[in-house]
Amino acid sequence: MKKHYLLMALAATAFAACKKDGQKPQDDRSLLAGTAAAVCEPCQTAPKDLPDVISGNRTLYADTCYILDGKTWVKNGTLTIQPGTVIKGVKKATASDASALIVTRGATINAAGTADCPIVFTSNETTKAPGDWGGVVVLGDALVCTTTGTAQIEGINPVIVPAGIDYTYGGNIASDNSGTLSYIRIEYAGAVIQEGNELNGLTLGGVGCGTTLDHVEVMYGADDGFEIFGGNVNGKYLLALANNDDQFDFDFGYKGNLQFIVSVIKPSVEYAANNSNGIESDGGQVSSCYSRPVISNMTIVGAPNCTVTSANQLLNGARFRNNSLFAMRNSIIYGYPTAVRLESTPTINSYNNSVLCGTRTDSSYFFNNAVQACVTAFATFTPHASTTSNTVAGLNLTDAFPAIFAEYFDALTASLAPAGAPTSNGTNFCGLSPLNCAFAYNSTTYKGGALDASGNYWLGDSWIRF
Known part of the structure; x- marks a missing residue:
């Protein structure tokens, strides 16, 4: 241990902090890289401002707290972030100036945390609140449904973009690899410049399936938790917790595979007016090009009696609209006024109620799910008999609405785990294509996303906060 602290002291003395001018050489922590002590003891040295532009390769080390004071753009090369690293966003006076980390098209991010040492993006405020800073944005070269095949990412004021920075996304590389996002927590982010022009906790634009996305939590954001514009990035073990708007938002032709994903509402949090859904999915600017998320083992949790303390109430557990197709199996949705809503003629017409293992990519499927709703279980469609409308008790969860909110994330209570036998009609993993x-879906005997492939309650893992 003494040797470890000596190494840190030498490193802190030898390597000066790189400030916002971004002109000083990158520091070299090769003595610290990979050591368990350095990785798991974050913020041991003075905070360091990140520059406006990171061009080329750069590593962020766990012993230092990094400060996002405004927007930091990653251009070319790879940004590597050590397990256990903490990055804090500075609160700004206006949403258009919100601090954010933006990995541009052509650059990559290697942010591979661990269960014991997650990478944390959070607010720099002492008392943290939703919207304190902007969030994390990754832009890629995969397909997007726009008239030009590319788009400028939302939430950016062009006036403040540095010269030479391209903040567009989209291309024609389906297997585009923007890097790795694993064991990451994003807290108190989001910035709403105006409706339809926002930064979210995690924003992915045109990100392809060569990218690794797993074990990511987005919590207490001022807009959406996860928003994915186009591309086909796959994901497992994603948690959206009490974000102000939608927990998961799919746009511009997103067509990825998702499994073991969870969204949970906290009744005491303020929610957006007339627009708070577990899933909101939209198509693109071209009528022949549509979004089609393929989802298995998702749990969408609303509020007891669908009631939150905010004046703005919840809407839909899952809302597929504006030329969005979908395939969804083995999932549980409850605690919303409407469980599942289909909107727009193309979306409604795409729904196939009869082919249990259908694989047509121009069709939508909703089989082997269990839902509960306070008003309407299924809006504008009739589900197959394999999907049932239940009471809360009929969902057969250990504790669908625990009196103590923390018990959602306690492996001992395992509130969102099955109470015993699988929920009605079991599970089926055909047609997820x-x-x-x-990508491979893990077959399970249980519905919902709270248990991992081995049956463990992953919501109780140490990297998750609530």
């Missing part, structure tokens, strides 16, 4: 980049 196409599979991008050889």
Whole structure:
């Protein structure tokens, strides 16, 4: 241990902090890289401002707290972030100036945390609140449904973009690899410049299935938790917790594979007016090009009696609209006024109620799910008999609405785990296609996303906060 602190002291003395001018050489922590002590003891040295532009390769080390004071753009090369690293966003006076980390098209991010040492993006405020800073944005070269095949990412004021920075996304590389996002927590982010022009906790634009996305939590954001514009990035073990708007938002032709994903509402949090859904999915600017998320083992949790303390109430557990197709199996949705809503003629017409294992990519499927709703279980469609409308008790969860909110994330209470036998009609894993980049769905005997492939309650893992 003494040797470890000596190494840190030498490193802190030898390497000066790189400030916002971004002109000083990158520091070299090769003595610290990879050591368990350095990785798991974050913020041991003075905070360091990140520059406006990171061009080329750069590593962020766990012993230092990094400050996002405004927007930091990653251009070319790879930004590597050590397990256990903490990055804090500075609160700004206006949403258009919100601090954010933006990995541009052509650059990559290697942010591979661990269960014991997650990478944390959070607010720099002492008392943290939703919207304190902007969030994390990753832009890629995969397909998007726009008239030009590319788009400028939302939430950016062009006036403040540095010269030479391209903040567009989209291309024609289905297997585009923007890097790795694993064991990451994003807290108190989001910035609403105006409706339809926002930064979210995690924003992915045109990100392809060569990218690794797993074990990511987005919590207490001022807009959406996860918003994915186009591309076909796959994901497992994603948690959206009490974000102000939608927990998961799919746009511009997103066509990825997702499994073991959870969204949970906290009744005491303020929610957006007339627009708070577990899933909101929209198509693109071209009528022949549509979004089609392929989802298995998702749990969408609303509020007891669908009631939150905010004046703005919840809407839909899952809302597929504006030319969005979908395939959804083995999932549980409850605690919203409407469980599942289909909107727009193309979306409604795409729904196939009869082919249990259908694989047509121009069709939508909703089989082997269990839902509860306070008003309407299924809006504008009739589900197959394999999907049932239940009471809360009929969902057969250990504790669908625990009196103590923390018990959602306690492995001992395992509130969102099955109470015993699988929920009604069991599970079925056929028809979950196409599979991008050889993605594989793990077969389970239980519905919902709270248990991992081995049956463990992953919501109780140490990297998750609530």
